[in-house]
Amino acid sequence: MSPVPAADAPVSADAVPDALEAEALWVMRETAGAFRNPVLMYSIGKDSTVLLHLARKAFYPAPIPFPLLHIDSTWEFQEMYAHRDRVVAELGAQLIVGTNEEGIAEGVTPLTHGVQEYTRIMRTVPLLQSLDAGRFDAAIGGGRRDEERSRAKERIFSLREPGHRWEPRKQRPEFWRTPNTSLNEGQTMRVFPISNWTELDVWRYIRREQIPVVDLYFAKEREVVERRGALLLLDDDRMPLEPGEVPMRRKVRFRTLGCYPLTAGVESDAETIDDLVYEMETTKISERAGRLIDGEKGDSMEAKKKFGYF
Numbered sequence: 001m002s003p004v005p006a007a008d009a010p011v012s013a014d015a016v017p018d019a020l021e022a023e024a025l026w027v028m029r030e031t032a033g034a035f036r037n038p039v040l041m042y043s044i045g046k047d048s049t050v051l052l053h054l055a056r057k058a059f060y061p062a063p064i065p066f067p068l069l070h071i072d073s074t075w076e077f078q079e080m081y082a083h084r085d086r087v088v089a090e091l092g093a094q095l096i097v098g099t100n101e102e103g104i105a106e107g108v109t110p111l112t113h114g115v116q117e118y119t120r121i122m123r124t125v126p127l128l129q130s131l132d133a134g135r136f137d138a139a140i141g142g143g144r145r146d147e148e149r150s151r152a153k154e155r156i157f158s159l160r161e162p163g164h165r166w167e168p169r170k171q172r173p174e175f176w177r178t179p180n181t182s183l184n185e186g187q188t189m190r191v192f193p194i195s196n197w198t199e200l201d202v203w204r205y206i207r208r209e210q211i212p213v214v215d216l217y218f219a220k221e222r223e224v225v226e227r228r229g230a231l232l233l234l235d236d237d238r239m240p241l242e243p244g245e246v247p248m249r250r251k252v253r254f255r256t257l258g259c260y261p262l263t264a265g266v267e268s269d270a271e272t273i274d275d276l277v278y279e280m281e282t283t284k285i286s287e288r289a290g291r292l293i294d295g296e297k298g299d300s301m302e303a304k305k306k307f308g309y310f
Contacts, residue, residue: 027193028058034181035138047142067094075259098130162186230264
């Protein structure tokens with residue numbers, strides 16, 4: 001991990017606006033002070049990697065005052081697991097891994113149960129189980145309002161009703177530095193410190209802070225298969241080829257990370273962080289275009305979120 005920069009460290013010309021970082025650091029500290037038992041969601045992607053760095057920075061030189069929670073479907077890219085274990089070991093952080101063991105025993109996979117049902121069983125169910133088992137009253141996540149329209153409805157401090165239900169119409173007014181963090185019986189809070197950031201802000205911040213990220217974000221020749229228009233990485237031998245499919249080498253990278261059979265790569269020449277930032281500055285392709293879990297209906301993400309999906 002890169003060292004945490006001093007408060008007076010020089011800022012590059014293309015840095016994330018200081019106000020965004022200041023807001024995120026304040027949210028981290030407010031969460032630690034306002035809630036009894038927070039947890040930081042660590043999905044190993046770029047957004048949660050930035051969250052982890054911000055948490056280090058917010059409390060430095062003290063350790064991060066809450067554990068990390070990774071909801072593991074067991075179908076993540078192998079490079080993600082390696083990166084997770086390396087980062088956690090370097091930080092000496094407490095990592096909780098939430099997995100639906102019943103789903104695994106029943107043979108639930110992204111190849112057998114359909115995208116929506118698989119996501120519910122292997123993502124949402126273990127998330128809720130883990131939050132309940134740890135009695136966490138606040139879960140810090142890397143959601144950003146620019147990702148898609150249901151996330152745009154989230155507050156930075158986003159209330160969840162009993163059962164972790166999200167009711168968009170019951171969200172509290174949001175004012176700078178005056179959050180209503182009180183909870184009634186059964187309520188919890190989802191907290192989004194980088195809610196106001198864009199994807200480009202995230203990558204510029206990663207470049208500025210020299211934060212290590214999973215190598216899958218950078219373009220290189222990889223063995224993929226084209227399936228229904230999506231370029232899927234053949235990450236291990238659990239994903240069988242369909243009739244007529246032939247593995248091929250393509251220079252691809254991934255805009256977002258998740259379960260490898262449900263996450264499509266994009267052809268790209270962005271091999272370095274500078275290349276990647278330039279691509280972000282000039283591309284118009286949606287960040288979530290490669291996330292097959294978002295489903296076909298425009299309201300599918302919002303429907304999942306109402307039942308607890310992050």
